[in-house]
Amino acid sequence: MSKPILVTGGAGFIGSHLIDLFEAENVEYIVLDNLSNGSVKNISTAISKNFFLQGDVKNFKLVEELISSASCVIHLACNVGVKNVIDNPLETIETNINSVKQIAYYCSINDIPLVFFSTSLVYTSHKEKKALFSETDETNTLGFHPVSMYVYSKKMGELLCDYYKQKMGLKYIIIRPFNMIGIRQQNHSGMVVPAFIKSAISNNTIDIYGNGEQTRTFSDVKTAMNLLWEIIKKNTTYGQIFNLATTEKSTSIIELAEMISGILNEPIKINFIPISQVYGDSYRDVKFRTPSLAKLKQHISAWDERDLKEILKEIIEYERQLNNSN
Template sequence: MRLVITGGAGFVGARVARLALERGHDVVALDDLSTGRADAVPAGATWVEGDVRDAACVETVLEGADAVLHLAAAVGPRLVAEDPAGTWSRNVEGTATVVRACAARGRRLLLASSSEVYGVGPDADAPLSEDDPCRIDAAGRRDVYAISKLAGEALAFAEHRARWLPMTVVRPFNLVGPGQGGRYGMVLARFAEAARAGRDLEVYGDGLQRRCFLHVDDAADALLGLLDASASEGRIVNLGSDEEVTVLDVARRVAARVGRPRGWRHLDFERVHGEGFPDPRRRRPALDRLRSLLPTWRPSRTLDDAIDDVLAESLAS
């Protein structure tokens, strides 16, 4: 299979590219390096620097491709807070370019959306199912990212119905691991960078927000599996772990590993990101659909593995 990965120099894209090459696929990595790194693209992949909003570039890259994994996006709460208009442009215009190009050529498309589309609603304490309503606010500062992702989903489904685009939407939940930067607010990467610099880890609020973290290696394995799963076409699939931990527990684990068992401090989330930028108390995926589509897939790496990998990379740099 010849696989095009948009965002192929990014945290997830580079990991998928490496695994796809190991499995004998041809890989084309497209990235504008706005947040990715060229040196992250594995040897053996065809590397193209370009913007997914550039239709001519996308059309050229898709020549000869069998499938597209669309990961290119503006991500991270800090980036969204700093540049909401740019977030919209990259995520909506870029996704529209990729979706339409795939539809015109009948290319298999795996579209990375986000767990953010579920919003912060009254039922957020329950596992979030793909069939749950998306509770987002058009005026919400955080929700510009969620809306941009939901718009991409809607366009992909429109092209699926109109032109039989073979597509699957994936909603990842809190992917972590080596190669992820903390600049735009990714929690484990932020903690690792603070630990490397000898600073206190910054925990937002009381730290009792509950999350489910999935190692990027396991995510890459699932993404390639979903590309091959024809039963996933025309469907939305959550991707994540259902092992819940608090953010404070993650901070404790990181601090203990670097010999600073009380090495964190608490900050107000909205003071950091601005008012109208809430932090969900709990976010846990329902994974029944993923498991039915990929019955042999199970996470092979734990959160502690991810912490060790991220700290090893951070302390070595």
């Protein structure tokens, strides 16, 4: 048997879709997750095969042991979500920075690749500019606000990966995902698509923070996992940063709300709530966040872009079934 890939945070939203792909492709893996935001329901096959370990990435002894018998680490485990980060800023630093430091170190001494999940939130310096973000763009934070803890922690994770590359030859790949969407995404971490869909289904309302003109790029998580796996398999992508998205199309938040309302085909009340009322005066929202996929396309020639409406329909169907079974 070959050595498994260690997937930290594999019981969460993105991780569970990666596990689906690994199952389909017969890739050996092991999931480490403390279930703080993930669920065993997301990875029932991994559970039945005993490929899941409930544990914390801050348990460095356990992490060291797991890495010593792994072929690669895909590090997704993290304190996520605006509200979660505001409520637990220090936990965010401990989980998001200290664990990356240890994982990067153990991967270095075992000479195995580390795929580190950063975030597109590191791109905030061009927030007034309607331009595509490239991997080489300057990065910044969201102002003097607790959410900056999250952004800084991810940026520190990137810097730590690079430090271990310089010092010990770490083979890292840094991934900056742009708004992944799909089934199993939680809304309590403040993700817009599950928040809108769940609220529209249960209360016939959608709360938009701000005027709704801000735009985002929504990517099908399943397609994104295929792209990620292609990048990892190349073996020539170490020491590089990749934007992860499946499209360069951007959608305004109001368009998103209207699309969801149209699919549900029911009267949905749309409320506009000032962002400062939700996240405080010091929070600065990013107006446009669209990736450049030029670099990804240098490595992967083509893929099928799923229509946003189709992805939303799939999520709505899934959420309706969940609602009916509760």
